Amino acid sequence: MKDTIWTRERKASPARETLSREQIVATAMELLDAEGLTGLSMRKLAAKLGAGATSVYWHVPTKDDLIDLLIDEVWGEIDVPEPELAGWRAGALLFGHSLRSAVLRHPWLPEVMYSRPSIGPKAMGLGARGMVLFRAAGFSDPEVDLAMGSVMSYVLGTASAEVATREMHRKSGQTEEQWVANLLEQAQSAAGDYPDMQASVRRRTGTGLDAALTESFVYGLDALLDGLQTRVTK
16 A cells, blocks of 8 residues: 555654644645745744744655645535535535635645545545435435536636636736726727627626626536436436
8 A cells, every 4th residue: 555644654752742743734724825835845834833844744754745634634624514404405505615615715725636636534524424415315326426526526626717816816916996997808808899708798897806706606506506406306
């Protein structure tokens, strides 16, 4: 079996060691959320913890191991309600919105989550709860995997694009109103002789960035669940 941060035997801390893996992960999360992946280094993390780099490496041998721990921590933030409490459709909606919120809270996540497997304990717990939720809808076992995967793919893809859009706005140094107005002007100019596209651009930017992105997400998630529901009510 390949050695991973999950299978590797955890080292016992020296008697004088006061750091814990949990402290390291929490502090690294603060750094990542504030500065992104480029702002995270083991040396900077150790300084923020008020410890030596050796102390950090004692608990987390490599930066890749740390990233794996952080990704798993994010999966642990996502709410998947029990179907008995919410019903599968309301539960799936809550799951989708909770997943989107987690990605927006941690905008570094799309940069790393597609390049490494999510096999930590919190990821496994999330998957198990999701399977219970979608099985309650009436999906067969193979369809449970596909239905839950479809919802996760939609949410993660949409939220990742939303992170990129918000990053473009941030880097512009403009207010939201200025950025949207400039985007509208450029898009309408590019639309040229296509009045339907000009009208679409006006509709999609007229409500403000947050409202437009949320409206698009909600519509798509509702439409996806509508489609999934037809597959279990035939």
